[in-house]
Amino acid sequence: MAQEEVTLEIGTPKGLFSGTFPKTAKVEDVIEAAVEAKGIDSGEALELVYNGDVLQPVQRTLVSFGLAGTVSLELVATGSGV
Amino acid sequence: MATAGTLVFDEQFRDLKEIASSRPWQLDDGFVFGLTARDGETYWLKVDCTDYPAVPPAWHWYNPETQTTDQPADTPKGSGFLHGSGRICAPWNRLAYKKIDPQGPHDDWDLNSWQTNPKTGRCTTLAAMALRIHVELNSNRYQGRMR
Numbered sequence: 001m002a003q004e005e006v007t008l009e010i011g012t013p014k015g016l017f018s019g020t021f022p023k024t025a026k027v028e029d030v031i032e033a034a035v036e037a038k039g040i041d042s043g044e045a046l047e048l049v050y051n052g053d054v055l056q057p058v059q060r061t062l063v064s065f066g067l068a069g070t071v072s073l074e075l076v077a078t079g080s081g082v
Numbered sequence: 083m084a085t086a087g088t089l090v091f092d093e094q095f096r097d098l099k100e101i102a103s104s105r106p107w108q109l110d111d112g113f114v115f116g117l118t119a120r121d122g123e124t125y126w127l128k129v130d131c132t133d134y135p136a137v138p139p140a141w142h143w144y145n146p147e148t149q150t151t152d153q154p155a156d157t158p159k160g161s162g163f164l165h166g167s168g169r170i171c172a173p174w175n176r177l178a179y180k181k182i183d184p185q186g187p188h189d190d191w192d193l194n195s196w197q198t199n200p201k202t203g204r205c206t207t208l209a210a211m212a213l214r215i216h217v218e219l220n221s222n223r224y225q226g227r228m229r
Contacts, residue, residue, distance in 0.1 A: 009104050009105075011101040011104070011105070011209065011213050011216075012101075012209065012213075013097075013204065013205070013206070013207045013209050013210035013213070014097055014207065014209065015096070015097035015098075015100045015101060015209060016097075016100045016101050016104050040204075041204065045203055045204045046204065049217045051120075051220060052120055052217060052219075052220030052221040052222065052224075053221070072104065072105050074213045074216060074217055075213070076205075076210070076213050076214050076217050077203040077204035077205040077206075077210050077214065078203055078204075
């Protein structure tokens with residue numbers, strides 16, 4: 001049976017966030033969950049990154065980016081640097 | 083007695099160590115920090131957090147064998163962020179300020195206003211800065227070592 005959930009270990013500006021999500025969860029939902037759990041100021045200026053690639057648009061689902069099993073991601077501040 | 087700055091550093095360094103422990107990063111208590119780029123190369127940083135967060139950290143590229151800093155052979159290139167000067171070009175890097183480091187690309191940024199510089203964005207914690215460097219080293223902008 002195909003795995004219906006994805007476990008994410010996300011490095012955030014305020015430490016590590018781990019969570020299990022349906023593979024059909026949207027990227028924006030994951031960002032919101034991490035922001036809320038870690039008490040980060042706002043999700044507006046943050047991007048979720050997988051293997052150096054920004055997961056955009058954020059309305060797409062996790063499975064549409066090929067995420068499966070347990071995955072390490074980074075939640076990074078948009079435009080931080082030149 | 084711990085200062086407010088020390089408390090901020092301690093909390094943020096704990097957050098960074100938590101992230102580092104979950105992935106193949108190398109981080110010691112002296113804030114020597116190893117990251118792997120998308121081509122498998124490992125880059126080291128030695129980070130000076132004196133007076134943080136009043137002023138940003140100094141993110142030096144580092145060679146743990148020779149214990150030298152800021153040498154082209156130990157420095158990645160490939161973007162405005164991984165700047166041709168050999169310095170990480172961001173307001174949250176003290177070495178980006180020309181008045182601190184002659185190689186720093188910016189004489190138009192105010193060191194004491196680093197947290198409100200629009201180019202800082204929300205990159206105001208040690209973990210956020212480290213993640214930003216990691217992402218750049220694994221992006222298609224990264225182009226290997228300077229020399």
